[in-house]
Amino acid sequence: MHVLITGANGFVGQALTKHILSQGCVGDRRVSRLTLLDRQFDGGLVDQSTDGLVVEHQGGDLADDQWLKDTLGRFPMDVIFHLASIPGGMAEQNDELGRRVNIDATMTLLEICKAQTELTGRKPVFVFASSIAVFGIMPDWVSDNTPLKPQMSYGAHKVVGEVMVNDFSRRGWIDGRSLRLPGVLARPPAETGQLSAFLSDIIREVSQGHAFVCPMSAESKTWASSLPNIIENLLHGAAVEESKLKSNRTFTLPTLCFSMAQMVDAIGLVYQQNANELVSYEPNPMIEKLFGCFPLLETLAADKVGFRHDVDLNNLVRRALFKGH
Incomplete structure (x- = not known):
C-alpha cells in the first residue's frame, strides 16, 4: 500500500509518520511505500527506508500544481493524509498564500486522485484534516447539525475543502473523510x-x-485533544470501511x-x-x-463509526x- 502524507514535517505530520514507520501499517494493511511532502524537512525525519517499506521525502511548494502532479504521478496512491495548511494567524496575515495552499493545493490533490481513479480504477482514501475553525461563532450546544459560520479565512478555507471532499466522494473519484480537528x-x-x-x-x-x-x-x-489521540483518530479515519460512512463524509472529532x-x-x-x-x-x-x-x-456521527476522545x-x-x- 502506498501512503502519502502532506505537511509531513509539521507537528501532527511528524507524529503520524513516526507511528506508521513504527507499525508498518495503516489499519490492517501493510505499507510498502510512504511518500512525505512538505516545503522542507528537519533532520529528525531522515530516510528510514527498510526492507519492504520505501520512504521518500519530497520537498517543494504544494501550491505549485505542476510540481505536485509530477511528484505524485509516478506511483498510484492508496491512502492520502492531507495535513498541510497555512494556519489561522498566518492565513489572516497572508491571504494569497493561505488560499494557494489551503484551497488551490487541496483542489490539485483531488484532481490528481480523480485522474488516478479514472485511469486505473484505483480509488484512494483521502483523509482531509479539517478544523473546528469551520464553526466560528458557536451556539450554546454544538452538534453534527450546527451551521458553519467561520470567522477567519482559515476556517472558510476548510469549509471549501470539506465540500469538495464530499463532492469528489459522491462522484466516486475518492473515498473521502474530512476530520475536524480540535486544538492538538x-x-x-x-x-x-x-x-x-x-x-x-x-x-x-x-x-x-x-x-x-x-x-x-x-x-x-x-x-482540545492530545497528539496521540489525534494520531489514533487519523489512522482510524483512514481504516474505517467506506460502507460505514454512507453519504456522511465529514466528522467533528470527539474532544x-x-x-x-x-x-x-x-x-x-x-x-x-x-x-x-x-x-x-x-x-x-x-x-x-x-x-x-x-x-x-455532541459528536454522534463520529462516535458511531468509532472515533474517540482522550x-x-x-x-x-x-x-x-x-x-x-
Missing part, C-alpha cells in the same frame, strides 16, 4: 502562526514548575471541553506542581473570543507530553 496538545515552542499555541505552552511550562501568564480567564472554556481552571488543576495533579500558584490570568479579548467561549459538544482531562495532559507517539 502539546505543540513544541515554535513560531507557527497558531494563535492557540498558549494551550500547549501552559502544559509544558507549568509541568516544569515555571510561572505562566494565561491569556484567557480561569472560567473560559475550550476544546474534551474544559475550563482553563480545570486544565490548571489537571496539570498540577498529573505533574505534581502547585499549578494554581504558578498560573496567573491576563485575558486577551481576541484570544478569549476565538478560543475561550466553546460550548458543550477519556478525561488528566489523561489528556499526561499524553500531551508523552514522547512515544
